[in-house]
Amino acid sequence: xxxxxxxxxxxxxxxxxxxxxxxxxxxxxxxxxxxxxxxxxxxxxxxxxxxxxxxxxxxxxxxxxxxxxxxxxxxxxxxxxxxxxxxxxxxxxxxxxxxxxxxxxxxxxxxxxxxxxxxxxxxxxxxxxxxxxxxxxx
Amino acid sequence: xxxxxxxxxxxxxxxxxxxxxxxxxxxxxxxxxxxxxxxxxxxxxxxxxxxxxxxxxxxxxxxxxxxxxxxxxxxxxxxxxxxxxxxxxxxxxxxxxxxxxxxxxxxxxxxxxxxxxxxxxxxxxxxxxxxxxxxxxx
Numbered sequence: 001x002x003x004x005x006x007x008x009x010x011x012x013x014x015x016x017x018x019x020x021x022x023x024x025x026x027x028x029x030x031x032x033x034x035x036x037x038x039x040x041x042x043x044x045x046x047x048x049x050x051x052x053x054x055x056x057x058x059x060x061x062x063x064x065x066x067x068x069x070x071x072x073x074x075x076x077x078x079x080x081x082x083x084x085x086x087x088x089x090x091x092x093x094x095x096x097x098x099x100x101x102x103x104x105x106x107x108x109x110x111x112x113x114x115x116x117x118x119x120x121x122x123x124x125x126x127x128x129x130x131x132x133x134x135x136x137x138x
Numbered sequence: 139x140x141x142x143x144x145x146x147x148x149x150x151x152x153x154x155x156x157x158x159x160x161x162x163x164x165x166x167x168x169x170x171x172x173x174x175x176x177x178x179x180x181x182x183x184x185x186x187x188x189x190x191x192x193x194x195x196x197x198x199x200x201x202x203x204x205x206x207x208x209x210x211x212x213x214x215x216x217x218x219x220x221x222x223x224x225x226x227x228x229x230x231x232x233x234x235x236x237x238x239x240x241x242x243x244x245x246x247x248x249x250x251x252x253x254x255x256x257x258x259x260x261x262x263x264x265x266x267x268x269x270x271x272x273x274x275x276x
Contacts, residue, residue, distance in 0.1 A: 052240060054255040057276055095233030100259050100271060102190065117192040119257050119273040121238050133238060135257040137275035138195055 019091045022099055022122050022129050026086060033084040038075065042067050046123065046130040054135040066134075082109035097124035105136065114138060157229045160237055160260050160267050164224060171222040176213065180205050184261065184268040192273040204272075220247035235262035243274065252276060 025044050032040025042063070045051055049062040053069070060066050074081045089103040099122050106115035121133035163182050170178025180201070183189055187200040191207070198204050212219045227241040237260050244253035259271035 054240070054257065054275070057254050059255060094236040094259070098232040098236070102192070102271065102273075116195050117197060117273065119192065119271065121232070133240065133257065135240075135255065135273045135275070137192070137273070 015093050018093055018099065018124070022091050022101060023089065025122065025129050026089065026101070030084050030086060033081060036081050038070055044131055046132045052133045055137065080109050082107045153231050156231055156237065156262070160229050160239060161227065163260065163267050164227065164239070168222050168224060171219060174219050176208055180208070182269055184270045190271050193275065218247050220245045
């Protein structure tokens with residue numbers, strides 16, 4: 001292996017490590033959600049005004065707008081967060097610092113279970129991988 | 139500018155050209171759809187068994203499966219393709235050969251108008267940019 005190739009691998013990290021780190025972020029989000037810890041769940045998202053979220057035919061831009069949306073839907077009067085689970089996760093690295101994640105989500109609440117698919121773009125920042133784009137649908 | 143930097147730019151192309159090419163693929167899809175040319179519309183998708191499509195709570199994998207889905211929904215008995223329009227398009231290059239596209243879609247038919255958001259991943263192939271992942275929702 002040339003020194004240049006080795007330097008590139010050292011700089012961008014091994015793909016397997018990246019996928020493991022990305023799955024770790026999602027696992028942490030699920031664990032936080034299931035403890036009712038919305039702040040912990042939100043830590044998986046890019047804390048930026050450019051974060052983009054699409055769900056239920058509507059979009060929200062910015063970390064604060066998304067947090068308010070989650071609070072309204074899951075923490076309002078008579079609402080519950082329920083139990084969140086992801087399945088059929090697929091992580092595809094698109095570059096050394098961006099990946100596409102698709103999967104199924106399901107939230108089991110007392111009276112109903114809702115679920116569907118999600119498409120995420122995650123990017124690598126100095127603080128780690130964060131979700132920068134989330135398209136969730138039922 | 140160093141020779142290396144120049145070589146990298148020549149190899150991956152200028153970002154503005156990539157965005158223009160990606161928008162060109164979407165424009166061609168809309169034009170094809172509005173002529174009732176489903177084959178032309180499908181030409182914007184990666185012709186692969188790995189193409190992934192999410193819509194209406196369901197997923198379809200592979201170019202053929204997606205084509206059959208469109209034929210069933212828009213070309214079946216009593217169905218119509220209507221007029222397709224995209225808006226609020228945003229193209230974000232993630233690397234030299236991958237980009238995230240988000241936008242709104244609307245199909246105007248004789249009796250109703252349907253629409254929502256989409257999230258696409260497009261990748262650069264020798265034949266040009268193609269959609270490899272499509273998450274469309276109402």
